[in-house]
Amino acid sequence: MSGPSPGRVLVTGASGMLGGAVADLLAARGWEVTVMQRRPSGGRHRELLGDIRDADAVYRAVTGQDAVVHLAAKVDVVGAWRDFVDINVRGTRRVIEGLRAQGGGRLVQVSSPSVAHTGRSLIGAGAGPATPMRARGHYARTKAAAELFALEADSDALPTTAVRPHLVWGPGDTQLVGRIAERARQGRLALVGTGTALVDTTYVDNAASALVAALERIDVARGQALVVTNGEPRPIGELVGDICRAVGAPAPRLHLPTPLAWGLGAAVEGATALSGRVPGVPTITQPPMTRFLAEQLSTAHWFDQRRTREVLDWRPTVTIDEGLSRL
């Protein structure tokens, strides 16, 4: 076991795939784990029910903890701006305030490479600074603001780091793998553009071990943002095809030209904004396409992992091929 002797750690948002994996790994490494989420998860960790929007609940959960791994966030591609702000920005501030109120503790803020993504290709990119004003979409903008607050809070008493896992996937993943599989089975899966753009992804176990490494090496990692990936960029079309094959779904046959996808995304976003407000327009919760998604799926985005690996003294342990075989 590396790093300091483990202590008590709070994991927020542990009902998700990554949060659950982090909680399990921390427990396996001897940490005393408490998880916090809105609904009972039936997990094997000490559990506090509470909403990240509830300041009292957050303070109660944080109090007495040596560290927090903060994953709770609103990750949808649609939704009201104020909800994103309340959960992603204010939620992070509540965690920081809770730690401050009890005199400190370590904080690993789980962020996203999209906080620095302005829509252009990212080719061997480092972890650029988060840019709330330029990031694309409510999620990325609010996560960018949250990351800036977290890193600003970094101090000797409250050592803080921000880790940005990119496109996390794995067994039980309802986001990437789940949606691809579902659409493919419905015959509605389309590749945006040529499907040749190189995209980095992160297998869930690797993302979890990187977050744990960040927590345990916070003396080195503090005060900065680190992108975490498998370090195995693949053409998006190949990756999607591999996932389909791994889950026994038909491979995508449709190709959506990038400009068309972008236009479609704009239209869908407009419809989504209207949905629920205008009588007759159905409520959209999972739009098939947004401009952000169109960009994410048609432009290359992969990252330089040298600094992350050096700072965290960490390597991915599960390759993409191994990960696919576990789906």
Add this chain to the structure above:
Amino acid sequence: MPTPARTPRLSAHDRARRSAHDQVGLPGTAFPGVDPRWSRVVLAPDADGMTRRWHVLDNGPLLEAAGTPVRGTVLAVHGNPTWSYLWRRVLEQAPPGWRVVAVDQLGMGWSERPGRPRTLAQRVDDLGGLTDALGLTGPVVALVHDWGGPVGLGWALAHRDDLAAVVLTNTAVHQPVEHAAPAVIRLARAPMLLARVCRTTPAFVRATTALSRPALPRDVRDAFAAPYASARRRDAVADFVRDIPFEDDHPSRPALDAVAEGVRGLDVPALLVWGPRDPVFSQRYLEDLVQRLPHADVHVCPTASHLVLEDSPEAVGTVWEWAQQHVPGPGEGAGGTRDDRSSPRREATGDRDGSPRPAGVATVPVRVDRSRPDETAVVELGGAQPRRVTFGELGERVEAVARGLAGRGVRPGDRVAVLVPPGIDLTTVVYAVWRLGAVVVIADAGLGLGRLGAALRGAGPRHVVGVAPALAPAAPTRVPGQRIRVDGAGTALAGLAAEGARSDGPLPEGLDEDADGAVLFTSGATGPPKGVVYTRRALGAQVALLRDTFGFGPGERFVAAFAPFALYGPALGLPSAVPDMDVTAPHTLTAAALARAVEAVGASMVFAAPAALRNVVATAGSLTAAEREVLARPRLVLSAGAPVPTDLLHEVRAVLPGAQTQTPYGMTEALPVATHDPTAPGPAAGPGAGTDGEHPGAGVCVGRPVPGVEVGIAVLDPLGVPAEDLQTAPGVAGEIVVRGPHVKDRYDRRWGAQQRSARPAGWHRTGDVGSLDDQGRLWVEGRLAHVVTTPAGPVTPYPVEERVRRLDGVADVAVVGVGPAGTQLVVLVLVPTERGGPLARATGAPHGSAALAAPELAARARAAAGVPVAAVLVREWLPVDVRHASKVDRTALAGWAEGVLHGGRRRRRGGAPRTRSR
């Protein structure tokens, strides 16, 4: 000069100019790349004793504030119409202890507008007044550009005690009356135009910064034009143009002539940094300076135009590297680097590395061996009738042509460009040039006209010998030198030989074997062609190495379908036959033509490029039984110029069953380095081939270094940069570095490239990567430029390619890297055996996602690669470089892969033209 009491000279008109038009000193605006702390205004008396306000960029005060003692000073003088902004990078990159004073000449930049035109003589004195006021003392390096050249050099000649070196960039000191002035300047000086072009409008000011290709950034162009914003601020721009003495009776003519003659006596180290695309200071001016400063080092930046340090900013680093080498630091003693300067007939000796050459090495003099005068020397099978010449005839013809050339003014040490197709005539001319102690300049027509012209022009030949069709293109490509046509009537060269036969002047004897013998050119697959200078001794050593390595013995004869080696037959006394083919297009050699050539001399050896052998194999089906029998006779096939696939050599052995197939490894700068017969039992490729378990992932075996040649390995760091130190431990991969008696003397006029390649001194960095095995064999793993710098370390292409190429369904493969250095990804580009549709076949590259290999093939390729692979792409064919038509153009391929994998429509600019094959 004595200064009489002055009467006020300012006219009413002049006085009116004061105010906005006479701003002195940098305005408040920021100029990109300029540290405002460099800027200062200095008061100094001008040539006439009148105090003037100068603006200079000077890092001296910063050095003084930091308490750094000054080790040397660069005095930088701009031309017209620029200003000290031109030298900002020189200031920025100044090594510790170096002061840079970049002046704005009076009337120019942000210095005072003196109100009257200043002559050259005045400007030289003006500058002296300024340096006195600054208290500038030695060692000083004068750095000049454009018409700042005569001014700065005039200053240099007047300050010899302080002068340590001169650096000249696209300038001139001599404007012969009989020569046309640069067209641009002539145009600007036309009386009607002068005022308009130079003064009334900013046309001239703007034109100067518009010469660069690619264009300079807009903010830089604006910075150059900033001090010349109004017509009155441009007065001096027009005056400067007017002051160029094109006429004999021009007032500044004596001053310019004095500088031009004075420069001949400058014995301080000199560096000429030159942009050859300059429409004003063309090649002619470089040749003039080289001839005045024969000891000068020359650094040509092949893509640069007039503003050479703008177009090739990396040359600033070269200037500093040179200055630090040539200006001794405190306590190092002055002039320590000058004592190895040699005779003025030898051009640019300064860029030799000065290392001792191995002594006592066997050499074969580069002259016709006439010990068996009646034996056939060369047979040429191209024409209707075979043409034959004996060694005796060839020797006599060489003597006669040499006398003929001498009669036309060719002197020892002169560079002679030879534009003659391979064959008896080429052989004759080349040996005649060598007989005179002159230097042959030979470029391969395969370079293409544009690059051929650039290559020859860059070598600055004093004479061009050629047949009319070859000379014709030399004119538009502006190759300098006297033209000597050799195909008047009937047989080429006969006229020249007849002239020589009538002359009885003595030919030179006792030629200096360490003098230059030849300038050849690199293929330029990875950049513009570079001239490579061989000494006569190195040429002789190359002949001897070839003889000893391949056992050329008495009674042997060869077919010369590979030009470089073909020339050496006469020196070795070996008869040779030139087959009926276009020797500049190797793939035109047919099996039948080869058989006729073998029969013509009874050849025991065949020298041919891989492309020629490929066509021989392809056309072998039409051979008659008799021709097949003839082709069974040669004992050796020698193929060089590009990597030769082993499969091809096996096919060659089927056509020439009696022959061993040797593939010498080497490059223009050093050939041969090693040799190998891939068809012989033993290792052909890495362990995957099942032949060599001790040397895993090894690439292509090129054999053991030939006797007399040493090989060292410079290990690569994680960014793919080779180490300075060499090692020979087996199994360690790095850049291949070689030493031997036949290695190039230097790159021609590329001081910077020579510095980088000759490390350690006397060695040559090949740009190839590879390793030695425990049996001393050398394995080549690719080009240094094509090493993929992954986060896990450098990945060399050949070993990966070898492993993937063996897969079923893969016809060819190339490894390329995408992404930023140090974190690159490996990409495999496959040519599947199953071809795509007609569109894909035409373009090579399938559209869209069709570029991704099928999942099954991708999986097998990834598994076989042995390194992590980001993507497996497919193409119909791989682009190859134009010269050899056999090396995969990985640079072009990487650009394509980047476009596919990173989206966007980024087009790569420039680069070698691409041809398809395979």
